[in-house]
Amino acid sequence: MPAISKKGIQMPESPIRKLVPYAEDAKKRGTKVFHLNIGQPDIKTPQVALDAVKNNNITTLAYARSEGSEEYRTKLATYYVNNNIDVSANNIVITTGGSEALLFTIGSITDPGDEIIIPEPFYANYNGFSTASGVTVVPVISSIENNFALPKIEDFEKLITKKTKAILICNPGNPTGYLYSKEEIEKLKQVVLKHDLFLIADEVYREFTYDGLQHTSVMSLEGLEQNSIVIDSVSKRYSMCGARIGCIVSKNDEFIKTAIKFAQARLSPPTYALIASEAALDTPQRYFDEVIEEYVERRNTLITELKKIEGVKVANPKGAFYCVVQLPVKDTDDFAQWLLEKFDHNQETVMVAPASGFYSTPGEGKNQVRIAYVLNKKDLIRSVEILGAALKQYNS
Incomplete structure (x- = not known):
């Protein structure tokens, strides 16, 4: 059988996309998945x-x-x-x-x-x-x-x-x-x-x-x-x-x-x-003013809700629409997959991006995830509620 290149074998999986099959399986089981894993804004295109x-x-x-x-x-x-x-x-x-x-x-x-x-x-x-x-x-x-x-x-x-x-x-x-x-x-x-x-x-x-x-x-x-x-x-x-x-x-x-x-x-x-x-390029400035105002509200909502969960540490972002969150777990790759494979809260769960994929130093970021606050505030609040319930069950 012809061999795959060493470069191909070394090519890393995307921490943002590698869990997609598990999310699709969860949806097939009737579970709603809140996508906190990817920077796909729900803001309308101009x-x-x-x-x-x-x-x-x-x-x-x-x-x-x-x-x-x-x-x-x-x-x-x-x-x-x-x-x-x-x-x-x-x-x-x-x-x-x-x-x-x-x-x-x-x-x-x-x-x-x-x-x-x-x-x-x-x-x-x-x-x-x-x-x-x-x-x-x-x-x-x-x-x-x-x-x-x-x-x-x-x-x-x-x-x-x-x-x-x-x-x-x-x-x-x-x-x-x-x-x-x-x-x-x-x-x-x-x-x-x-x-x-x-x-x-x-x-x-x-x-x-x-x-x-x-x-x-x-x-x-x-x-x-x-x-x-x-x-x-x-x-x-x-x-x-x-x-x-x-x-x-x-x-x-x-x-x-x-x-x-x-x-x-x-x-x-x-x-x-x-x-x-x-x-x-002809998009008026008011478009950006409204979008930035929305993202600030989403950021503040997300940070406020995350800080209510015991053992969680979160960085306070000053730009973009992501934050890194430290969770009270040893391996967020395992936790993120478990969220999609084995957990639901009233038929709902969340998808996050394990942060180890955002590091090249082995072992770094194993207890962190990246969250994209691209959902509306109501969905962000519900997503953090689900995350809190999941952490309690996962660590029990």
Whole structure:
């Protein structure tokens, strides 16, 4: 029998999606499942984006330009300029989701055996993208004790070797919801300039910041033009996860030229999704104001309810729509599967994402889960009620 590649065997399962078969079986048994495991907002997609697809007069669905249409990139550049990121259309490559943007970025700046330093816990697919590229993730651990703040710069520096090519952050963070301050971004700027590294920032949750705090993009710092790369996407900003449109933004011309070669190899991003994404840029500010207000209320509701459960510790997110929760169990992988296989509370249960999949350090996060507060407040309250009842039964 032909052998599977070592890379394929090493490819990690998604902690967000690996339990889906158990959730589907639970639903077949008549159990309602509240999905706290995945960042799929229930917020409506802007109507202007949907109408752009519905009302177009395309007669031949042709290839798009590999780096995305000039019209869309120009309009997108205006969006960035309005967010204190001074770029042009030539600094942008459109990708099939933020995932492809990360793959193109890693492929453009690393060779097999190279290393990328990432504060953990981190978006689980960073492990997968690195494995697919033959790159090693070097984690620097942040802690729930200080709300997952940026680790000390000394912790980064002691990990830097000749194989280190970049530091990668998610800001605001998935899965932690942590929002890096301008001072923290400045500290990272100094270390990447000192060691001649790239600073990659996954900024797909840029709009979602709370408590009066402001987002600082790595592209807004002077002197970092040749070292900074932004990963972005329409998925969360406009509740358009199914569009699969993302982008890479950088003022490093050699990097952009290289990324375009990867874009040419996969031909083009999807045409209809480009149309929707370009139209979405006309979404009025009141849309975001209302969405942010809703997420703040959901966050506050979730945190309040979780703190009522004995033995639970929860970080307080300042952005995105996730939080990491420490539970009074030894193995949340087992607990999360048990919730779907063997437990229900009045024919209802919850699906969570075990946090061990958001770490690359063995043994870390085994008693934590990520919760996405993308459900309405009533469902969040009920979900936490179910979680509390489940913990009592599981630990009895």
